[in-house]
Amino acid sequence: MNGELLVFAAASAVAIVSALAMLFQKTPVKSVLSLVVTFFALAVLSVLLAAPFVAALQVIVYAGAILVLFLFVIMLLNLTQEAAERETRVVHRFLSAVSVLALGGILVGVTWRSGAPPVPVSASLNAIPATGVDGEIPMLGRLLFTDYLLPFEALSVLLLLAVVGALLLSKRRFE
Amino acid sequence: MDPLLFDAIAAIAKILFVWAVVLAALLPNLVLLERRGAALIQDRPGPNRVGPFGLFQALADVVKMFMKEDMVPIYADRLLYNLAPLIMMIPALTTFAVIPFGSQIPLTIGGVTHTIPLIIADVNVGILYVFALTSLGVYGIVLAGWSSNDKFSLMGGIRSSAQIISYELAMGIAATGVFLAAGSLRLPAVVEYQQTHLWNCIPQLLGCIIFVVSAFAETNRLPFDLAEAEAELVAGFHTEYSAFKFGMFFMGEYANLVAASALIVTLYFGGWSLPGLALTGLWGGIASIGIFAVKTFCFIWLFIWVRWTLPRFRYDQLMALGWKAFLPLSLLNLLWTGWLVLAGGGKF
Numbered sequence: 065m066n067g068e069l070l071v072f073a074a075a076s077a078v079a080i081v082s083a084l085a086m087l088f089q090k091t092p093v094k095s096v097l098s099l100v101v102t103f104f105a106l107a108v109l110s111v112l113l114a115a116p117f118v119a120a121l122q123v124i125v126y127a128g129a130i131l132v133l134f135l136f137v138i139m140l141l142n143l144t145q146e147a148a149e150r151e152t153r154v155v156h157r158f159l160s161a162v163s164v165l166a167l168g169g170i171l172v173g174v175t176w177r178s179g180a181p182p183v184p185v186s187a188s189l190n191a192i193p194a195t196g197v198d199g200e201i202p203m204l205g206r207l208l209f210t211d212y213l214l215p216f217e218a219l220s221v222l223l224l225l226a227v228v229g230a231l232l233l234s235k236r237r238f239e
Numbered sequence: 240m241d242p243l244l245f246d247a248i249a250a251i252a253k254i255l256f257v258w259a260v261v262l263a264a265l266l267p268n269l270v271l272l273e274r275r276g277a278a279l280i281q282d283r284p285g286p287n288r289v290g291p292f293g294l295f296q297a298l299a300d301v302v303k304m305f306m307k308e309d310m311v312p313i314y315a316d317r318l319l320y321n322l323a324p325l326i327m328m329i330p331a332l333t334t335f336a337v338i339p340f341g342s343q344i345p346l347t348i349g350g351v352t353h354t355i356p357l358i359i360a361d362v363n364v365g366i367l368y369v370f371a372l373t374s375l376g377v378y379g380i381v382l383a384g385w386s387s388n389d390k391f392s393l394m395g396g397i398r399s400s401a402q403i404i405s406y407e408l409a410m411g412i413a414a415t416g417v418f419l420a421a422g423s424l425r426l427p428a429v430v431e432y433q434q435t436h437l438w439n440c441i442p443q444l445l446g447c448i449i450f451v452v453s454a455f456a457e458t459n460r461l462p463f464d465l466a467e468a469e470a471e472l473v474a475g476f477h478t479e480y481s482a483f484k485f486g487m488f489f490m491g492e493y494a495n496l497v498a499a500s501a502l503i504v505t506l507y508f509g510g511w512s513l514p515g516l517a518l519t520g521l522w523g524g525i526a527s528i529g530i531f532a533v534k535t536f537c538f539i540w541l542f543i544w545v546r547w548t549l550p551r552f553r554y555d556q557l558m559a560l561g562w563k564a565f566l567p568l569s570l571l572n573l574l575w576t577g578w579l580v581l582a583g584g585g586k587f
Contacts, residue, residue: 100375135378
């Protein structure tokens with residue numbers, strides 16, 4: 065058994081277990097924490113795929129900022145176990161089962177079609193720490209400002225709209 | 240010797256060296272330094288009874304931490320309560336992995352000369368790795384606050400989570416200026432760049448100030464220790480902690496302090512280099528470690544000095560400073576650096 069398979073198995077197991085823990089946890093704060101662990105495990109998988117930049121961003125943006133914000137809101141509202149136990153309706157359960165199956169089908173289908181990964185994992189893994197050359201980041205930047213300029217700018221406008229919208233909604237409620 | 244085996248042994252030796260210096264030599268004595276420094280600033284003797292000049296005070300403090308009764312509140316969430324001090328400590332200690340603490344040391348074994356770079360892991364996302372880890376450190380404080388199941392602790396935790404988001408943004412954008420100038424995210428590349436150019440603190444003075452001040456907020460030190468705020472929240476997030484777990488928070492704060500100082504030195508003050516000095520060979524390597532240590536120590540002292548000089552900010556003042564002053568100013572710094580790089584064709 066080689067090392068990278070071992071790391072892959074461990075990270076995947078942690079990701080799956082913590083994702084399940086996030087779903088079945090009664091306390092909201094612990095759900096958020098399980099999600100942090102999930103994101104961390106996903107970051108490890110990104111490193112295995114020779115994408116340390118994606119891994120770092122995953123941890124900074126999701127684990128480090130967005131989930132801290134989640135935690136802030138949950139703690140501010142002081143959601144307790146009782147508040148989290150909402151009534152569950154049959155319709156809700158049915159709809160969630162359908163959407164889970166649909167999403168799972170799409171994921172399996174896409175993975176099935178794409179076939180084997182383009183780069184053998186062992187080769188890419190050896191290329192990460194030893195070389196220390198930051199090839200992927202300038203490449204990413206160049207792609208963002210040439211081929212993907214329009215989607216990139218459209219996304220930033222979308223985010224800006226969301227921020228302005230959120231501000232407007234919160235202001236209207238308080239005044 | 241097999242080069243792979245040699246690399247592994249060298250890496251382990253470097254990790255042991257860095258942790259020994261930080262954990263065993265630096266952390267206990269920083270507590271003493273802080274207390275004596277506070278006394279100096281407040282014009283009183285300070286702890287000077289244990290050993291010559293109070294030098295064994297650190298030892299006495301550690302023994303006291305171990306001997307005290309370890310109390311856990313009945314309504315605390317035991318798992319998270321016990322985990323929180325660790326979460327605060329570990330990110331601070333792993334940050335040192337990507338900080339270059341010296342140039343390099345040549346070592347000849349069996350006629351073959353190996354060059355050991357004095358950095359534990361030269362990963363190509365260096366700065367981002369540091370930000371990723373330090374952004375996780377806040378969970379220690381937030382969880383300590385929540386799991387204690389106590390109003391004061393919870394207030395401290397909530398404040399900390401909001402504070403960290405506000406300051407991390409400005410800090411990250413300020414640091415973007417540094418790697419824009421160096422053209423790389425690797426911290427050794429940032430140091431190399433500063434060997435041939437001005438130190439980053441001169442062309443990017445604004446970014447440097449923002450980064451240093453944000454580091455105070457990031458490490459929860461006065462004037463931004465709103466999570467602790469003993470005048471209003473008893474002891475904030477660690478109100479319910481005692482004995483060794485409290486000691487872990489204490490050590491975690493100083494580990495963060497050392498990490499932040501080392502990072503400031505690396506990003507803005509030339510790292511282990513000094514202008515006009517070519518630090519090569521064995522003695523050059525050792526001298527570079529010394530230079531890095533002295534520079535880092537200067538910033539540790541700055542942190543202590545400020546703590547005993549400035550009063551605490553109010554919470555709304557802290558948020559206003561982060562969002563309304565530092566965020567726009569850090570963007571301005573980025574614009575200025577971009578202009579410098581463009582005007583100098585990447586060389587200024």
